[in-house]
Amino acid sequence: MLGRTANGLFWMFRYLERAENTARLLEAGLRMALTRDVTSAREEWRSVISTLGQRPQYEANHEEYDGPSVWNYVLREKNNPANIRQMFGAVRSNARIARTSISSEMWESVNESWMKLDAMLARPVSQGSVGDVVTTIRRAGTQVHGALDGSMLRNEAFHFARAGTYVERAESTARILDMKYYLLLPSLRYVGSSLDSGQWDQVLRSVAGASAYTWLNTGELDARGIVQFLVLDERFPRSLAFCRSALRDNLAALARIHGREGGSNELMRSADMQIANTTTDEIFEQGLHEFLIDYMNRNAAIGQAIGEDYRFLA
Amino acid sequence: MGDSSQNFDEMKRDDGSVRPAYTDYCDWFEDQQPAWLKRKNSEADESFRRTGITFNVYGEDEAEERLIPFDMVPRIITAGEWRRLTRGIEQRVRALNAFLYDLYHRQEIIRAGRVPERLFRNNEAWLPNMVGFTPPGGIYTHISGIDLVRTGPDDFFVLEDNARTPSGVSYMLENRETMMAMFPDLFSRVAVESVSNYPRRLARSLAACAPPKCEGTPRLAVLTPGIFNSAYFEHAFLADQMGAELVEGSDLRVVNGRVQMRTTSGYEPVDVLYRRVDDDYLDPLTFEPDSVLGVPGIMDVYRSGGITIANAPGTGVSDDKAIYSFMPEIVEFYTGEKALLPNVETWRCADSDSLAYVLDNIEELVIKEVHGSGGYGMLIGPASSKKEIREFRAKLEANPDNYIAQPTLSLSTCPIFTSKGLAPRHVDLRPFVLASPNGIDITPGGLTRVALKKGSLVVNSSQGGGTKDTWVLKD
Numbered sequence: 001m002l003g004r005t006a007n008g009l010f011w012m013f014r015y016l017e018r019a020e021n022t023a024r025l026l027e028a029g030l031r032m033a034l035t036r037d038v039t040s041a042r043e044e045w046r047s048v049i050s051t052l053g054q055r056p057q058y059e060a061n062h063e064e065y066d067g068p069s070v071w072n073y074v075l076r077e078k079n080n081p082a083n084i085r086q087m088f089g090a091v092r093s094n095a096r097i098a099r100t101s102i103s104s105e106m107w108e109s110v111n112e113s114w115m116k117l118d119a120m121l122a123r124p125v126s127q128g129s130v131g132d133v134v135t136t137i138r139r140a141g142t143q144v145h146g147a148l149d150g151s152m153l154r155n156e157a158f159h160f161a162r163a164g165t166y167v168e169r170a171e172s173t174a175r176i177l178d179m180k181y182y183l184l185l186p187s188l189r190y191v192g193s194s195l196d197s198g199q200w201d202q203v204l205r206s207v208a209g210a211s212a213y214t215w216l217n218t219g220e221l222d223a224r225g226i227v228q229f230l231v232l233d234e235r236f237p238r239s240l241a242f243c244r245s246a247l248r249d250n251l252a253a254l255a256r257i258h259g260r261e262g263g264s265n266e267l268m269r270s271a272d273m274q275i276a277n278t279t280t281d282e283i284f285e286q287g288l289h290e291f292l293i294d295y296m297n298r299n300a301a302i303g304q305a306i307g308e309d310y311r312f313l314a
Numbered sequence: 315m316g317d318s319s320q321n322f323d324e325m326k327r328d329d330g331s332v333r334p335a336y337t338d339y340c341d342w343f344e345d346q347q348p349a350w351l352k353r354k355n356s357e358a359d360e361s362f363r364r365t366g367i368t369f370n371v372y373g374e375d376e377a378e379e380r381l382i383p384f385d386m387v388p389r390i391i392t393a394g395e396w397r398r399l400t401r402g403i404e405q406r407v408r409a410l411n412a413f414l415y416d417l418y419h420r421q422e423i424i425r426a427g428r429v430p431e432r433l434f435r436n437n438e439a440w441l442p443n444m445v446g447f448t449p450p451g452g453i454y455t456h457i458s459g460i461d462l463v464r465t466g467p468d469d470f471f472v473l474e475d476n477a478r479t480p481s482g483v484s485y486m487l488e489n490r491e492t493m494m495a496m497f498p499d500l501f502s503r504v505a506v507e508s509v510s511n512y513p514r515r516l517a518r519s520l521a522a523c524a525p526p527k528c529e530g531t532p533r534l535a536v537l538t539p540g541i542f543n544s545a546y547f548e549h550a551f552l553a554d555q556m557g558a559e560l561v562e563g564s565d566l567r568v569v570n571g572r573v574q575m576r577t578t579s580g581y582e583p584v585d586v587l588y589r590r591v592d593d594d595y596l597d598p599l600t601f602e603p604d605s606v607l608g609v610p611g612i613m614d615v616y617r618s619g620g621i622t623i624a625n626a627p628g629t630g631v632s633d634d635k636a637i638y639s640f641m642p643e644i645v646e647f648y649t650g651e652k653a654l655l656p657n658v659e660t661w662r663c664a665d666s667d668s669l670a671y672v673l674d675n676i677e678e679l680v681i682k683e684v685h686g687s688g689g690y691g692m693l694i695g696p697a698s699s700k701k702e703i704r705e706f707r708a709k710l711e712a713n714p715d716n717y718i719a720q721p722t723l724s725l726s727t728c729p730i731f732t733s734k735g736l737a738p739r740h741v742d743l744r745p746f747v748l749a750s751p752n753g754i755d756i757t758p759g760g761l762t763r764v765a766l767k768k769g770s771l772v773v774n775s776s777q778g779g780g781t782k783d784t785w786v787l788k789d
Contacts, residue, residue: 001559001577001578002559002560002565002575002576002577003577004564004565004576005559006578093541096366096541096546097541099550099560100553100558100559100560107366108366111363111365111366112364115363115364156578258579310578310579311577314565314576
């Protein structure tokens, strides 16, 4: 397939994942804000914007961190170049670029979702409909992944799509964790305090892991458990370990299809070591923040190398 | 345009009885609940939007995409009518190819004094660097669209020959898919020729024109200007259906004397390039130096037998409206037969006698720019205000060579579905014609364009026209 088409597929799925993760973050923020007083609600909304790395841009355009301003900014505001409406537009343009490599079923599910969302986001989103919008975004992701799984050949197109998904997802989970890393440092002082369990709960919700975590840990919420779960638990599909091993499989499949390994496979081997033999203790010893930064750097380097190995750009 | 009762109604005779082409359809139509039909009609738009069959509109919001309105009443042609049409179309396309070959070689037709030399010498589509070169298989117009209009039971005329890169074939295919999805029982009651294998026929026809340097199975690619082009949907659709790569100029590069595309495993040669990019943009080294849509050096590869370009560069010289006026002579010159499909009577304003006639009768005529297309730059005398006519007359007098004039035809009508029931509207027809060394291949059907506004004669989608599924009945 064409390098440009592979690039289109990779980015189509990165943007899809990014839109979905951003929506989850918003959803977790909404839930938190509802259960807080006005001052702490403002904190929650600020933290949503911080996690997205958008504080300067947001503050240049808004004076307050209130719900409607934040969700409209994140969802649709033109002065936010990374709003969800734009992201979904990018999902669709990339799908159009890669149109000949995706099934009609997949194209139609992208196109339909885009039509629906674009209409929903054409006007400011009210308190009454923000929940619907977020649900629609999540469902769009689910539907497109379903079409990918159920209608696409397991050829290179499939693996480029999946590689985009996991590079983006890994980045997102790591970033959310890093924004809250100071809350997760093991400290006797906070254990069991309702403030922190609320924050932890939000972190889990942001990555759709709240109930999975509860199941695995029978309701115990502590820093060590959360780090173990979000970083090292290979059963959880948004954990750092899961994303890395899934990405490794996709890269191995691509190398097999092309009959050669490239820089991305090599980077993958050394990145694998970072996680394979690590324990929670070691992570805390090294420093959670330092561990996460290292993880994100390696992840970005792999993403870059995929583009070079498979000639995404001229 | 006059009284609408003077137009040929393709469905009904003057006494209200239904013509043979439409009898089965009308029987079916009578059996359907009007409310159900209305609901179906609104579903159609939804289905087109979902599949993304849209065209981009230039000059508007960048992301603006529009649907071409679809009318759910088919345009129906009998097997007998179609047979006669195809004979005429085939003859015409053969003549076009022979004419192009001749123009770029010995120019016998000019030596014989049948066509004046200035006609193509002044034509921007004339490419001097095609002179003396024979495209692989001797084919110039791999794909052409012959626009036909009808004025009576046996009266079909050619309105225009589209020999560059005719578009609209995706509508022929998708309109049929939509009709079959909406009305499956209809197709079990009426036997209609299938159009769905067009992409396969196109792939086969293009592969038959592989260049001398092609090794093994020819690799096809569709060259598009990119996702913002108005016909991008069609480019992607055709590539997908043919199993060809959809490439942009930036994907291609000349490597080892071949045009090669950048794939995930390196550069791989393209044998046949179905380009949907104009000649001017094809090769920045030969034509438009600033073009980023084309491939530097592709013309050299072409001339050395490394690639087939479809349609051949320089083909546009034949679909100029001034050349059109000579088509009866051209057909006769190369086939030795009278043209089976007549032209619409055409006055070349470059002739002073014709110009005088045109100026005297401007209110009754349709006047077109020689190089214009898409329904722009034309005057429909009977439908224009005094002011519009005055302004157009000034342009015409200033540059008569740039115009031709034709009578305002009483185009046939087909019914469309409206909230008040069926209503007649003017239509034209564009069949798609493939040419290869194996012969001329015409898919039974085509694109029917319909003027949705009552009385309007302009069928162009850019100006409020819609499309219909076109049926050729089986014998």
